[in-house]
Amino acid sequence: MNQPKLVHFSDKDLDGESCFLLSRLAFPSREMDLRGVTPYTVNQEVQRFLEEELSREMDVVITDVSVNEEVAALIQKKVKQGHSLRLIDHHPTALPLAASYDWANVIIEDSGKKTSATSLYYAYLVNQGLLAPSGVLSDYVELVRSFDTWDWDASGNIRANQLNLLFYMVERNVFVQDVISRLREDGPDQDQFVFNEVESVLIYTEEKRMDEFEQKKLKQMKHVEVEIDLAKTRTFQVGVVFLEQYHSTTGNFLCKNDEQIDFVAMLDPGKGRISFRTIKDDVDLAVIAQHYGGGGHPKASGCSFTGVTMKAFVYPALQVHTSQR
The missing domain is CATH 3.10.310 (Diaminopimelate Epimerase; Chain A, domain 1)
Structure with a gap:
């Protein structure tokens, strides 16, 4: 039996794009439509999709962005009609959605740590038995969470900041394919996400340029x-x-x-x-x-x-x- 098509909306930053990576890892053979949005375009994009494209042969996931009350009411209407929609977010401004709708999962902090969309989506996929956890994957998720919440600045985990630098330096498809290939590796020596030699040189060069840029x-x-x-x-x-x-x-x-x-x-x-x-x-x-x-x-x-x-x-x-x- 064919699985429903996955339509996934997410932000375009490292946290949002990493949610797309998790979908690719969890559903490697499933048809999916990954749509990058921003907090400024998400309402228009989701509303248009719900009104013009949504079908019962689709599962819809929204990560790292929230919607306004008008779009939330439309989502609720579609859920009552039997459609599958879920929103996962970590921004405090999205908390009213979680208080009003069962399809909205908004968690700001978990076990004393600030959350990110990637950490929440990872936990959801693992808990649902849709994605097997691994050392390197958990480390990557933690790097994303640490950067997005800025915990890396207090902990001194500079790899988190370096990952974000690499994300914006490398062509997006190259970044995605390189990261996915490493996240699929698992073994006793694969418990940490490590930059390769070329990436390390790129990061070093960009860090030096950033120092001058910030002073300017x-x-x-x-x-x-x-x-x-x-x-x-x-x-x-x-x-x-x-x-x-x-x-x-x-x-x-x-x-x-x-x-x-x-x-x-x-x-x-x-x-x-x-x-x-x-x-x-x-x-x-x-x-x-x-x-x-x-x-x-x-x-x-x-x-x-x-x-x-x-x-x-x-x-x-x-x-x-x-x-x-």
Whole structure:
């Protein structure tokens, strides 16, 4: 009997793409449709799929992104009609879905550790008997989790950061095929995910380039006061910089090296997005991003360019830049 086609939506970063890797490993002979989305496109993409493409010969999985209430209500309707849909996420802004719908599995922390979509999906597949755990696979999943939650910075597990660097350096299909081939290996000497010689050279070169890049962005960053009306109005000291890549590592570097700012706002005009990062415990970026129509984690979140966010972050940064010339 043929298995239903797997339609898998996931984010396009390392955590989201690693969920695709797990699907490939768990279902090597199954027909599947892997669709990369972002937090900014997922609602439109999933809604269109549900309305125009969904059939009973499909299993649908959504990982590392959540949906708004309108799309959630549509998913619930399809589930009641007998369709198979499941959402697995780890972002705090997705918790209301888990409280309202059985098909939504949202876990922020497990056994004292922050979770990632990859770690949650891995646990789900293993618990369902769909994927056999192995040493090298568990190590890879932990590297992804450690980077995505930024635990690697505290633990000193630099391999997690190096994996993310490699992910963005290598052509995506090459990365996927190389990683899958290693994750399928199992044996007494295969309990750790190891970079090969070529990858190690690439990573070393990129780390050196990153050092110069981060120093350059530190000099370019502008200080802007932003008043945000949350539970109570608060004025934040925000470091604003134009940045199209390496938001996690560079954002963390900027926060560590400028104690005056509460958080950094990294502007990506090409994608129309703003990424937020902080290292301060009294700043909840999940709440701030949600205020601007976005979402994410307490220390890492984002939103889109809108009239409101342009006025709050972009225009003041440009004015500061002009006044300092």
